[in-house]
Amino acid sequence: MDVVRAVAERHGATPAQVAIAWTLSRGEHVVPIPGTKKSRYLRDNAGAAALDLTAEDLAELDAVPAAVGGRY
Numbered sequence: 001m002d003v004v005r006a007v008a009e010r011h012g013a014t015p016a017q018v019a020i021a022w023t024l025s026r027g028e029h030v031v032p033i034p035g036t037k038k039s040r041y042l043r044d045n046a047g048a049a050a051l052d053l054t055a056e057d058l059a060e061l062d063a064v065p066a067a068v069g070g071r072y
Contacts, residue, residue, distance in 0.1 A: 020048035
């Protein structure tokens with residue numbers, strides 16, 4: 001999470017926006033499907049489409065090790 005937070009801070013974005021923007025960067029065949037119960041989070045999620053991650057941001061995010069263990 002530290003890497004995601006650092007990228008978010010550099011862009012004035014939220015970690016959720018960075019995660020969605022990173023997913024959008026994976027190509028046309030990958031579509032993020034974020035869930036939300038509140039309209040403010042929906043607006044936040046939609047803001048990720050305007051977030052332009054740099055090549056350096058993407059490299060930094062891609063270098064994060066894969067999650068280990070179960071989801072819960």
